[in-house]
Amino acid sequence: MSDIESRSANRRRRRRIWYLVLLALFIGGASWLAINRPWELKPASVEIEVVAKGPASRILAINGRVKPTEQVEVSSTVSGRILSVSVAEGQQVSQGTPLLVVDDTQQRATVAQVRSQLNGAQAQLDKAQVDLERAEALTATVSQRALGDSRLAVRTAHEEVDRLTALLAQAEDLLAQYVVKAPLDGTILSRGADAGQVVSSTTPLFLIADMASLHAEASVDELYASEMRRGLSVVSRPTGHSGVIEGEVIYVSPSVDATTGGRLVRVSLPGAGEANLPVGLTVMLNIVVEARDDAITIPRQALVAADQPAVFLIEDGRAVLTPVQYIDWPSDRLIVTRGLEGGERLIVDSKKVRADGALVAVRE
Template identity: 40%
Template sequence: MQINIQATEQIYDAGKHGAERRKARTRDALQSDEVMTEANIGPTTAEVTSPAAAPPLPSNANALMVPAVVKVVPKSEPPEPKPKRRLWLWALAGVVAIMVGVLGYFQPWVAAVTEVTVETAALGPVSRVLAVNGRIAGERSVDVRPQVSGTLVSVPVAEGDAVQLGEVVAQIDPATQQAAVRQAMAGLDAAQVAEADAQAEHARNKALGSNVARVVLESSARAVQSSAQEVARTTALLDQAQIQLRNYTIHAPLSGNVLVLTAEPGQLVDPANELMTIADLEHLVVETDVDESYATQVKVGQPAALQLSGETAVLDGHVSFVSQKVDEATGGLEVKLTADAPLQAPIGLTVTANITVDERAAAITVPRAAIVRDANGTGVLLLDEGKAVRRDVMLIDWPAARLIVTDGLVAGDVVIGDATGIADGKAVKVKP
């Protein structure tokens, strides 16, 4: 078979030039795909197609391989989303925050001005008062107890009854003691008879004079002396028995009222049992305890203002009794207050009392909240040219809202009323 060489060369040249053009287009497509990939368009895939521009080879030509055209097409997957705008906003916010922090660090600190209340120190009359609570009690009150043991046979009084001094309020069965009295009386009678016989015998011996031996006379004299001693002994026994018998009858130790009654007929009692309490209700007092911290401040005669529970009226009174011993168990000092006018109130009623322990014609006082206590001692804060200025003071510490300043302040000083949380030198201004 004869081949047309010239035609074949033309075909080859045409195919060669077409292939070169297709290669150039492929490179351009690949570069474009890379650019698109860098622009986050997305990955691509390569699709191989036959060259459309290449003419078919003649059938009689040798099999000449023509390069295939490679076409790059985008992948069907959706492109990766672009960064959202909020990322840019977050970045901007971070920059702003850093700038604010830097400015805050280098900006000078401006201290806040605290508003305060103030008062001007002034001299005036001052009373130091101790507030206590007490209860109404009888000026005299006695717990009645038996002095002997036995069975109660009668209790002729009731709770609340008025009784007079010496009135019978209880009776213990006296039968046993009555027998003891009779026995003592018999012993005394026998002693008295023996004494009389001894005296008669001694008298006869003395009358015989020298006819009686001296020894006999001395013996009769000793018998008289011994019998007299026996009479004295038995007399004492009788007295003791009679006294003991009287103890079986219990009498009121004072005039007053029976406040508490625990005794009942048939009850077996002894000196440890409290039968009743009798109090003098004609003279009432207020019984209270003062803490030992103020024990040396309270004295008889100091004025006291009394207010009974449930009443609005305030009664004048005074300290009428101060114990000389502090109760070691409670740390309290017993104090009694007496109203200047007779009280009409039930026993046990609560009374609020203010005892005036100190009065001064002229003194400076400050609120308790104005006091500053620290390592430097005790002081107050004064308002001076817009600042709180500390000043040491001496005062009388007392359970009251205002305290007496004895040194450190003068009339006219402007004192900050509440020093809580305010440091020395802090900028302050008066609260409108």
């Protein structure tokens, strides 16, 4: 066979192969079209739940921190150099326990001076009283003027003794303030004083707290601030503790902080002192804002993103857009107040539905 005839035979073979490939593609495409019918709308596969009434709660979950119910910042009422500090951070103290001593040398000298003056005034009073008694005994020979002078001297001496007695009491009271004492039974949370330090009445020295009585403090966002009130039940879980503490809201601030947009609430922590919870520990607070025995709830993802709240129900194989009213709350499930009665078949995820009236099929 010549080269020309050979090349012609090869071209015919390749042409037959291409014809066979195109035929296979045509048959495959026709079969896919016949089976899948893309021109026909297919029902969307959706998951549903049957709407039912039951118990439901609105719970606000926020983080708070452990705080002592009673704490006092201790400062010195006098100025001077600290001579000694007798307590350490974390130490438990009783009311009246000496915490530190400020140098009282000058004040002691003042007390001694006033006491000396008082002793002198008392001696003058004693002498004036003796002179008055003598004058009164010699009334017949002593003039009324001399008798009056003796009585005036006694009154003047009395007044001086009273003045110096009050001055001494004031000086001794000030001297006692050079020893700073604990104002309550508690634990030293912080210490800002060391020997040799010069302090004044504005210098914070200690923070003392009663660790037997603790509560939690938290800031509630202003979106939910109006829902807060005293007496609401709270389930608290301290960080690092497996157990929970059941308490209640014991304080609600009358105002919202303009800087943070939060409203301060305090929650009781019964038994927290015995549990040895440290001040500042994070506590998860679940505040039960509302509890209903017969409520209808839906998943949040069932809501349709539209101008008015609605959900999709299934009726006769189609999605039916149904308006609802609900309580907006930071939760995966929402309480519906209008639009559903119970027994309806609700499409769990509204994003699976193309539009109102679309064909849908329940996912098995």
